[in-house]
Amino acid sequence: MTADHLFPGREPDYSYCETMLRRDDPDRWLSALFVPRPLRPHIHALYAFSLEIARVREIVSEPLLGEIRYQWWRDAIEGSGSETQANPVAAALLDTVERSDLPKRPLLDLIDARHFDLYDDPMESVEALEAYARATSSGLFRLASTILEPDEPTQGLGADEAAGIAYALTGLLRALPWHCARGQLYVPLDLLAKHGARREDFAAGVATPGVLAALADLRALARRHLETFDARILGLPDRSRAAFLPASLCELYLCAMEQPGYDPFKTPVAPPQWRRQWILWRAAKTWG
Incomplete structure (x- = not known):
């Protein structure tokens, strides 16, 4: 069963997450190979989100820009953000949250904790x-x-x-x-x-x-x-x-x-x- 059949319209987003994970977090990607195939894209999306948040300091020139990026992610998770579907990791994560009925609080807590990384x-x-x-x-x-x-x-x-x-x-x-x-x-x-x-x-x-x-x-x-x-x-x-x-x-x-x-x-x-x-x-x- 292919990902496009399981997630119509979302296959490119989930594929992006897997590619990102395989390149930048190979241990978690290798671990996900032991997850049942239909659920594997959701694991990829979850860990791709973690990667996005973890590397904010590396891609911003000053902490304020990192704070803005974190706020964008908070808004996306809480449902008040705009243009979230244009970001493949956000699109896959939000689809995963909805399909798996995941609580949002741990995702928000992760963002809050990562503030330490900016300074x-x-x-x-x-x-x-x-x-x-x-x-x-x-x-x-x-x-x-x-x-x-x-x-x-x-x-x-x-x-x-x-x-x-x-x-x-x-x-x-x-x-x-x-x-x-x-x-x-x-x-x-x-x-x-x-x-x-x-x-x-x-x-x-x-x-x-x-x-x-x-x-x-x-x-x-x-x-x-x-x-x-x-x-x-x-x-x-x-x-x-x-x-x-x-x-x-x-x-x-x-x-x-x-x-x-x-x-x-x-x-x-x-x-x-x-x-x-x-x-x-x-x-x-x-x-x-």
């Missing part, structure tokens, strides 16, 4: 970092699982929150060189104080003992949330579990950051695609 303010605490991760990542896992299994919500079971925080922390650790190069720091100030690390060390890309200890604490935090997720994934409805497959890749990346000679500012964390595909396949078999 160079430091992340104040581990608690603030976890709240940021819940809004930007956990909500997406919850919405994706709702698309796959609308009759048995996973909210309240804890798997979506744990998976989201672990996935977000792992992603932020991988992106550390890029964030530091543009003046951003997601490593919480309370961790820096605990280990005697300085913001200047991150800005200069110097892997001091304090910097390494703070990053090790973040990896340990990600793993604690992974342990919670692993203990709860099999308690979720069978049809919703494929929505959580991206989280199965976290341990691969965390282990890569602990290899001898790893420099958090210079060493790319990019295992070959065949390893990622194998891990996703194994998780799909185990959780299925």
Whole structure:
């Protein structure tokens, strides 16, 4: 069954989302291959929206322009925007929200949390970092699982929150060189104080003992949330579990950051695609 048959008039929009995801977020695209084909375009649309919001800072020249862009997306989601159908990601997302009866609040919360990305303010605490991760990542896992299994919500079971925080922390650790190069720091100030690390060390890309200890604490935090997720994934409805497959890749990346000679500012964390595909396949078999 083709996408144009499933979504008459919307096939180009959904196709755009898939192309965007395959190019810019290959892990989520690979994970979506294990989602039932009729629902896959909705997963693409959801994650393409997340990508659009996440990269706002990269495409605007000043924070005010980012604020305007975020407001456009808020208006689109709340139904008060104009020309939303001209934006393929917005068109596919809104169609997904309607067809899957998704709540809009998590989408709006994601936009609100991403305001942090526009500025160079430091992340104040581990608690603030976890709240940021819940809004930007956990909500997406919850919405994706709702698309796959609308009759048995996973909210309240804890798997979506744990998976989201672990996935977000792992992603932020991988992106550390890029964030530091543009003046951003997601490593919480309370961790820096605990280990005697300085913001200047991150800005200069110097892997001091304090910097390494703070990053090790973040990896340990990600793993604690992974342990919670692993203990709860099999308690979720069978049809919703494929929505959580991206989280199965976290341990691969965390282990890569602990290899001898790893420099958090210079060493790319990019295992070959065949390893990622194998891990996703194994998780799909185990959780299925």
